[in-house]
Amino acid sequence: MTKAFLFVLGIAVAVDAHAQTIHSPNHKLALTFVLSAAGEPTYQLNYGTKTVLKPSGLGIDVKNQPSFAKGLMVARIDSSQHDDTWTPVWGETKTIRNHYQELAVTLQQAAPVGHRVVLRFRVFDDGLGFRYEWPQQAGFTYFVVSGERTEFNLPADHKAFWIPGDFDSNEYAYTTSRLSAVNTTPIEPIQERAAPQRVQTPLMLKADNGLYVNIHEAALVNYPAMMLHVDTKTIGLSSELVPDAVGNMAYLQAPEHTPWRTVVVADNAPAVLASKLILNLNEPSTIADPSWIKPQKFVGVWWEMQTGKAGWNYADTSNIKLAGTDWNKLKPNGRHGANTANVKRYIDFAAAHHIPGVLVEGWNVGWEDWVNNWKEEVFDFVTPYPDFAVDELRTYAAARGVNIIMHHETSGSATNYERRQEDAYKFMNDHGYTSVKTGYVGKIIPRGEHHDGQWMVNHYVRTAQKTAASHIMVDMHESVRPTGLQRTYPNWLACEAARGNEFNAFSEGNAPEHETILPFTRFMGGPMDYTPGIFKLTNYEPTGKRRVHTTLAKQLALYVTLYSPLQMAADLPENYNAYLDAFKFIEDVPVDWDDTRILAAEPGDYITTVRRAKGKDEWYLGSITDENARQQPVKLDFLTPGQRYEATIYADGKGADWQKNPASYQITKQVVTSKSALVLKLAAGGGAAISFKPVGK
Template identity: 30%
Template sequence: MNNFKQICFASVFILLCCLSAVAQRKTVSSPDGKITLNIDLSEAIKWSASYQGKEVISPSAISLVVNKEVLGKKPKLLSETKRKIDERINVDVPRKNKVEHNFCNELRLNFKNYAVSFRAYNEGVAYRFETGFKNGIEVNSEELNVNFNKDSQVFFPEEESMISHYERSYVDTALVSLSSSRFCSLPVLVTSAGVRVLITEADLFDYPNMFLSATGGNSLKSKFPPVVLEAEADPGKPDRNERIVKEAGYIAKISGSRTLPWRVFTMTPDDRVLAESDMVFKLSRPVAIDTKWIKPGKVAWDWWNANNIYGVDFAAGINTATYKYYIDFAAKYGLEYIILDEGWSKTTTDLTEPNPDLNLQELINYGKSKGVGVILWMLWKPLDENMDVLLDKFAQWGAKGIKVDFMQRADQYMVNYYERVAKECAKRHLLVDFHGAFKPAGLHRAYPNFMSNEGVKGAENNKWSKLVTPDHNLMLPFIRQVAGPVDYTPGAMNNANKISFREIFDNPMSMGTRCHQFAMYVVYESPLQMLADNPTHYYKEAESAEFISRIPAVWDETKVLDAKVGEYILVARKKASKWYVGAMTDWTARTMTLDCSFLPRGNYRIEIMQDGINAERNGNDYKKMVQKITNGTKLNLKLASGGGWAAIIEKAD
């Protein structure tokens, strides 16, 4: 009898242990069932993710240290809730689609004083912490150790400091080859078990940016800039660079009860899905302003071409006559804006008075008479010190927006600065373009007047380096652009191959062909899209200028038809009744196929810009063609080395 009791007790004990172990494991899957997110709540909160049964992200610990208390250590689950999210979001300034489908399954786990929410989309997974304290708190750190399968590869946007313009090249290497001293900004792209994992963040407000450090193994771990307590001007460039003098022992001071940023992991073996993904937008908070006044468009930009116009009867430079020339050019080609970059103000630190060599009010009025708005460049610090007065003045002058530059930091104060600029500009119906900036992380959904964002090694680097190659250009749609709008500033009219390219600051050129530049206007997403080259060049290349000027800056629908990270991409986008197609390749010449089955039935006229027969020798060479097609047509696209292909499709009469 005693033996029987012992056996029963042991059986019950084993059963309870098994039930307890099961209770510590939670699962949530994507609506299509391909992605499964597993959560273990034993000694710590650990999660892993698999794609079609294959583990892509191995068990990875997460925690949040608040007032020196570790949230996530030996977690005790109080309750959980599950829900299916299936909503259509109307997008005010659509970079990809006029309507986004927010479709996922969510699991929320509630603990004492905090919760963690996990979401599984068909295109990836995300999680975030939520705090529930009564009083304000200090966040000492947030831990993420994300572990991948062995032999994982990474496109690593390495940083030397968290004080940066975040304009990086992507180091394509084995993850395990990176030492623990190396770290990167976001987004970063890892390939694990044959699946692409794009890591970034969303709904970033009142909290620092996340960076990721290598570990010397197959993992990456989080890194954050501390709160800045004291900064001083850098003697080398005191008007625009800072040195951090004193930092706090915590990364943020926040309200005790709030959500933290989403940690976003786009997961797909299909590079087309990666380039189409808009998880950052879907995970960020809804629009916070009136948007009826916002007008996306294209911009004639002065700085890249150094105001180096010619064939005119006045001295080119930062003066009234030169900018009237830009306005006339913009009006001729239907561009909505011009930018007055550095030099329009009396000094870079005094934004209250224009440069005496130009009549700013006359220019703004002249632009208004021609239907062209004026956007003003400025350094972030002078604006920060006198924001209300300056923005009131810009609005009173009749400016349509501002371009804010040289922020370089990514700490909590600077994140709040971005929101403050966007919010205060919205009150005055001013657009915003951020340069010298970290990547987008959700602000563009809450404040759609935040139109575009640098944080990319773009065309301006052609002025002084050989780093912006077609290979580099073919990484951007799959990495940086997944986070949000990208102000690459395309439109170069002097196009060169590897041998011919030269760095010329005042008369720059691009690497790759003219059609490579054409295609950027379809492939790259920026609701404030630049025409970076000299208006004189555009006048001399009127056919090119006319074609570019007809490509929209926002879209109703996007389809990535063919793609491979770093090598090629073929994109079709719809605006109203027309379709626009762009194809780009790296330094490898290739033939691609455009299957027109995405078109509705009917007859269409397609206007094509394709690489000329001599484009590999002279990048300026292109050929224009017009023909009839239907949705049954398949076109062979021949792209030269560093080449491109672009087309406008409309219903035939």
């Protein structure tokens, strides 16, 4: 049932107001707004008697116009309360409560300019959201944001989990340090080197006094992503926006607003992971009938390319000029993975194990000339290679109840993609493709723009809108990190925007702690296509030097601890065929849920999560650890009282260790009830996965 309550108090004043304080519904959090004698807006946040944020500045600089950061006076104060419950199209819980207290302060510049900005604060039990709004007003319509002065001044030198604030990539390993020690200089840049003290959001902080604080943003639309500059001396954080090709931040037209700046606060780590604050700050779904949106698992012609067994390109690069535009003249190199016979192999495996999707990368012409060339015209998104039989594969897959997932790599040329999207999506509709994975590898075109700047932020939103109009689900890779827009565009199932499992194929890989940090950082904004489920953990690429830094049981647990409505079983069919008893968990585990409980968690150390399947009395548990072995007690009081369940436990086996013996696992079964308890023994870099299915009472 949905309920809402709204109370508004409006006060019009012509002089500076006294401090304004509002509390969260449970009164634990207190937000105080103050306008200084110099007309500078500030805010502070407290959790009970503990300081979350000291007085911190606010403001927006506008090019060639007076700033909205000083010389302001309060023109109006409004307060309200809101409480309702909404149902997501898909997600971690069946319903979400949206309950907050709001304070809206209208500030006005001094005469004769007199332009206004509204600072809107919403305080939830789990944190704070605030944004800048420009109402429609005389003399202030078009404007250029040249900078943002939002500060997050911290009371102490917190422990931080951070990656560099790169304008073009989020694909970094996390560093854990005190804020005073933040320094990105020693870190090898992936695309665009970050400034030494600039870090990305979501930024996870742990205070010595027991508070957990997460700083990010919500509803990023028509604005650049926010990075954070760390003042390592004062331990202050300040916003730093991603610039465009000429150094401006955003081009706006009133009425307009910024994204929400978010601060999630809790006195325990599981509560941070349970927060729905970012989703609540996004607008409701724009899709009236979402029945065509289907969360799903998939396999795909992908890992064999990452590991060097096959390639995306059909021919060698030297053969391009000889072929011209006649792709049938290309000379096959014999390593093309997206060929008809190989794709059928994946379709057969998916059908045999009730996996609804097969992703095919490298199906379309252009891969011989795509990377690092900064070219406009590389892909047309409608022309298959000679060895990829579109119609034959569509018929073959449909007969087996499988959908083929389209792949659109843009090579960073968003302009080329936008010109061709209408034809590309018509091609998908005509050939039965219901989902697409997009990619933006390389430097962006328009040249000089960044992956996380305003132009590209708007491109991602336009792509979500255009795919929705064609009833297509989308998974974006190399995009800006998510900010809860999956609520507004539920066809936008997932993003990459972080260092995924693929890095184990071509780099030093992901440390065992990586997956225990991601839910507290990257996943705070939305689901990720992490591509878990690697079973062949060593000797899977030509050098034999790479390895996955987990046990096999931990790969299973990731399907629960790393939430996504789009989950890949990323390994090769032949590697799964060697462990079909373990693969049964991947086959069974859902991707859509009615309930989620975070049973135990500590960023960088461990996570234990249990979820209830959508529309069923089935529960699935995942428990993971970092490089340290540990025992994790689990009470099963989340189960329905009086109901008996068969627990199938996929655990680390004898001698399991991510370095020494990663493939050791054991599967046991036992009958349990809500009064039962388990102790999970997690190996170093290990984990455990459990399915709970009801049996007769």
